[in-house]
Amino acid sequence: xxxxxxxxxxxxxxxxxxxxxxxxxxxxxxxxxxxxxxxxxxxxxxxxxxxxxxxxxxxxxxxxxxxxxxxxxxxxxxxxxxxxxxxxxxxxxxxxxxxxxxxxxxxxxxxxxxxxxxxxxxxxxxxxxxxxxxxxxxxxxxxxxxxxxxxxxxxxxxxxxxxxxxxxxxxxxxxxxxxxxxxxxxxxxxxxxxxxxxxxxxxxxxxxxxxxxxxxxxxxxxxxxxxxxxxxxxxxxxxxxxxxxxxxxxxxxxxxxxxx
Amino acid sequence: xxxxxxxxxxxxxxxxxxxxxxxxxxxxxxxxxxxxxxxxxxxxxxxxxxxxxxxxxxxxxxxxxxxxxxxxxxxxxxxxxxxxxxxxxxxxxxxxxxxxxxxxxxxxxxxxxxxxxxxxxxxxxxxxxxxxxxxxxxxxxxxxxxxxxxxxxxxxxxxxxxxxxxxxxxxxxxxxxxxxxxxxxxxxxxxxxxxxxxxxxxxxxxxxxxxxxxxxxxxxxxxxxxxxxxxxxx
Numbered sequence: 001x002x003x004x005x006x007x008x009x010x011x012x013x014x015x016x017x018x019x020x021x022x023x024x025x026x027x028x029x030x031x032x033x034x035x036x037x038x039x040x041x042x043x044x045x046x047x048x049x050x051x052x053x054x055x056x057x058x059x060x061x062x063x064x065x066x067x068x069x070x071x072x073x074x075x076x077x078x079x080x081x082x083x084x085x086x087x088x089x090x091x092x093x094x095x096x097x098x099x100x101x102x103x104x105x106x107x108x109x110x111x112x113x114x115x116x117x118x119x120x121x122x123x124x125x126x127x128x129x130x131x132x133x134x135x136x137x138x139x140x141x142x143x144x145x146x147x148x149x150x151x152x153x154x155x156x157x158x159x160x161x162x163x164x165x166x167x168x169x170x171x172x173x174x175x176x177x178x179x180x181x182x183x184x185x186x187x188x189x190x191x192x193x194x195x196x197x198x199x200x201x202x203x204x205x206x207x208x209x210x211x212x213x214x215x216x217x218x219x220x221x222x223x224x225x226x227x228x229x230x231x232x233x234x235x236x237x238x239x240x241x242x243x244x245x246x247x248x249x250x251x252x253x254x255x256x257x258x259x260x
Numbered sequence: 261x262x263x264x265x266x267x268x269x270x271x272x273x274x275x276x277x278x279x280x281x282x283x284x285x286x287x288x289x290x291x292x293x294x295x296x297x298x299x300x301x302x303x304x305x306x307x308x309x310x311x312x313x314x315x316x317x318x319x320x321x322x323x324x325x326x327x328x329x330x331x332x333x334x335x336x337x338x339x340x341x342x343x344x345x346x347x348x349x350x351x352x353x354x355x356x357x358x359x360x361x362x363x364x365x366x367x368x369x370x371x372x373x374x375x376x377x378x379x380x381x382x383x384x385x386x387x388x389x390x391x392x393x394x395x396x397x398x399x400x401x402x403x404x405x406x407x408x409x410x411x412x413x414x415x416x417x418x419x420x421x422x423x424x425x426x427x428x429x430x431x432x433x434x435x436x437x438x439x440x441x442x443x444x445x446x447x448x449x450x451x452x453x454x455x456x457x458x459x460x461x462x463x464x465x466x467x468x469x470x471x472x473x474x475x476x477x478x479x480x481x482x483x484x485x486x487x488x489x490x491x492x493x494x
Contacts, residue, residue, distance in 0.1 A: 003434045032345065190366035197296055197365065199378075219365050237319065237344040244321040248277030 004093045004221065006068060008033050008053070008206050013120045014063035016046075022230035029196065031220060031224065033112055034204040035174060036237060038221030040122035040211060040253070046230035048178060052197055055095060055176045056085050064200055067174070068110050079202065088138040090120050094167035098179035100159035105118070111147040113166045129238065138167040140195060157188035161190065168199065177209040180215055214257055263331065264433050264464035265294040265317065270326035270340075271310075272316060273490075285490035286312060290326065292483060299455060299465040301479040304486040311360075311467045313485050314435050317466065318357045321346045330355060352380055356431030358421065358439050362410055362418045370396070370413075370421055373404040377429045388428070395424040398450055416442045427454050428443065434458060436467035440474050452477050 007030035016023035022045040031037055032199070039047045053059040066076045070092060075087060078252040090094075097103040104113050115123075123129055123214045134144055138255035140161035144155075151159050160180065166173065197220060200207055211217050217224055217238065223250055224241040226234040226249065234247045245251045270290040275283045286309050294300060303309045315321040317328060319339040329336045332354040339347055351357070356377075364373050371392050378388035396406060399420040405413065410421040423439055436455070440448045455478045458465060466483075469475045475482070 035345070187366075194365045194368055213331075218363070222348055237347055238323060239320050240344075242272075243315070246322070248281075251277045 007031060008068050010064075010066040010074075012066070014053055014060050014065065016049050016058065022046070024053065024227070027225075027232055028040065031174075031208065033206050034200075034201060035208040035223070036205075036221045038209050038211060038217035038224045040214060040217050040224060041227035042212065042253075045227040047212075047227055048109060049230075050227070051176055051178055051208065051210050052101055055093065056089060057095075058156070060073075069178050070173075075204060087121075089166050090117060091181050092174065093099040094170075094172040094175045094256065096160075096163055096167055096177040096180045098182040100151070100156070100163040103163040104159060106152050108135045108147045108150070110142070110151055110154070110162055110238065112149060112171050113162060115231055117170050117195075132169060136169050137162075138214050139168075139199070140152060140165045155188075155235045157192065160188075161193060164196070164199070167204070168205075170202070172205070174206045174208075177207060177211075177212075178233075179211055180209065181213065189216075196220060214242060214254065226253065261341070262296045263293060264296055265328070265330050265466075266291075266336075267280070267292040267317065267328045268326055270281065270316065270325045270328060271333050272321065273324050286290055287324075287485070287488045288490050290485075290488040292317075294464045294466055296462045296464050297459055297476050298480040300458055301475045301482040302466060302485050303475075303482050304467050308486050308489065311437055314357075314437055314466065314468060318355065321356075322426055344465045352377075354432050356429065356434045357424050358422055358426035358434070360419070360422075360437050362422050362442065364401070364410065366411055367409050369407045370401065370410045373410060374421060374424045377425060381429055391428055391451050392424065394422075394429055398454075400447060400450070403416060408423055416444070416447070419443065420447060422453055423454070427458065430458075430461060432463060434463050434465045434468075438467065438470055441470055447475065 001199050009031040010115060012028050014027040015025050018109060027050055039050065041047050041260060054138050055061040059078055066074050069075050069088065096105065111130060111133040114136050115129040118129050134147055137144060137147060142158055142161060151162055154162060181192055193216065199205065209220060221238050223236065225232050225236040226241065226247065228249045234241055234245065234250045242254055265291055271288040273285040275285055276282060295355055302313060304310050312321060316323055323340045327338045328340050329338050332350045335349060337346060339350065351352055371389060374392035374396060375388040378391060379385055401417060402418055408416050413421065440451050443451065452474065455465065
């Protein structure tokens with residue numbers, strides 16, 4: 001059991017420059033097990049750049065990303081060997097893309113999509129892999145009889161749930177999500193939100209979720225970071241940031257929501 | 261009586277950046293204390309800032325100045341400076357809040373929404389669900405609705421779901437924002453009984469009540485927020 005008060009992830013002064021252009025600048029925060037951090041801001045504000053830099057997909061220009069590994073204690077993810085980093089990314093970390101096609105292999109079955117991540121960490125027993133895949137389909141509310149079907153025959157909402165199953169099957173402790181409800185219609189969104197919230201609670205997942213949807217951020221995240229032009233301009237308790245925003249840009253963002 | 265919550269020299273103003281950065285001062289120099297077993301009515305005319313003050317006590321709104329200390333797990337913590345993590349812990353175990361709005365994920369059954377605060381505290385699901393059933397029954401939400409999302413319910417029903425959710429965990433401190441506003445006489449009586457029960461187990465309660473009868477029935481004292489309005493004593 002990880003110590004609840006030790007941060008799982010520590011990001012310090014992270015800066016990503018594209019030549020002279022700022023991707024994200026001087027971002028620092030900590031994340032504990034079970035904690036959900038929302039990152040909001042308009043398109044081009046640096047949310048996705050930040051997410052890629054934290055999740056070891058794009059080395060930052062400056063700053064560090066430290067992670068509490070299961071075996072080796074706190075490690076800087078950009079100081080690890082390529083092999084160690086890849087192992088981390090496919091076991092203890094997970095990445096849920098906005099477009100399930102970016103996170104799934106469309107030409108193999110749903111079961112194989114889930115099983116692949118298990119095989120990547122050395123599981124070789126076909127029966128175990130299949131039953132584990134089947135049980136994960138159940139957890140994301142996909143019927144067992146779809147186990148051998150191709151993801152391309154699934155609806156968008158089902159594909160997204162399959163992507164989540166594929167990611168969570170290795171029991172990761174940290175999950176990155178980039179607009180996970182983005183392309184889904186509203187009724188499917190609600191179901192996915194409910195599912196995600198349940199999984200986060202039951203598995204004590206730490207999550208960093210990028211979204212432009214403030215309602216999604218409110219329902220899922222404990223803390224909220226608001227970004228504008230690559231910088232974090234406000235960071236705090238989610239309902240405090242949304243209900244009593246201090247920064248002019250956050251006020252504009254919050255006051256621009258359509259009421260229904 | 262033991263003190264549970266103490267606000268000292270609290271001030272609050274809003275700066276509206278989207279409207280010419282006008283600053284609206286609301287309170288200054290607020291001194292407020294809440295002890296176990298008492299129920300204090302926050303009073304003041306409509307628009308005087310009762311709900312604003314309550315939201316400050318819940319750390320939903322920030323304070324511009326001063327401190328709000330809450331007795332949590334044997335320690336005094338200042339919620340105006342506590343980390344988000346500590347505030348969430350305080351809300352989970354110490355500080356309950358019944359707001360006027362129900363904010364939930366669509367499609368989650370009413371029974372689960374009511375049981376959730378207890379489940380979050382580590383109570384097993386069965387015990388939590390049983391207690392949720394009891395509360396929903398007492399508040400006259402028909403059993404056929406329990407598996408449905410409360411978002412489809414009437415305003416009064418939603419409010420009772422909110423109350424059930426707010427009273428399911430025995431929070432040491434409770435904040436109630438108009439808990440009886442759109443209820444009929446029977447349901448109002450149930451809510452009054454719930455408040456009495458909370459008082460007798462030692463909860464410290466602050467409430468906003470729209471009618472005198474409710475206030476007179478359950479409150480042990482009152483606190484007029486108007487006297488701390490900016491400019492009130494000039």
